[in-house]
Amino acid sequence: MRxxxxxxxxLFAFFFFLVIIFLGSYYxxxxxxxxxxxxxxxxxxxxxxxxxxxxxxLLSEKVVIFAYLLFLYFIFSWFIxxxxxxxxxxxxxxxxxxxx
Numbered sequence: 001m002r003x004x005x006x007x008x009x010x011l012f013a014f015f016f017f018l019v020i021i022f023l024g025s026y027y028x029x030x031x032x033x034x035x036x037x038x039x040x041x042x043x044x045x046x047x048x049x050x051x052x053x054x055x056x057x058l059l060s061e062k063v064v065i066f067a068y069l070l071f072l073y074f075i076f077s078w079f080i081x082x083x084x085x086x087x088x089x090x091x092x093x094x095x096x097x098x099x100x
Contacts, residue, residue, distance in 0.1 A: 081089075
């Protein structure tokens with residue numbers, strides 16, 4: 001009679017370790033997928049935060065540029081008004097109108 005490995009160890013041990021191998025590999029695959037999904041989610045949140053910060057910076061730069069252009073518009077409109085109407089009209093209409 002030839003002795004095999006299964007007959008020495010037992011049929012129960014063979015199926016037990018077979019189940020452990022399949023369930024263990026299933027558990028490890030799920031664990032690895034969960035870690036990868038968590039890493040992707042964290043990276044996505046970091047990218048969204050960076051994009052929102054960049055959007056806020058661009059918006060603040062646009063506001064500053066708009067304010068500067070508005071300031072230049074008023075300065076140049078006053079300058080054109082002085083050139084067109086003369087300095088006396090400018091002094092009377094702009095400077096003294098707030099006090100009357």
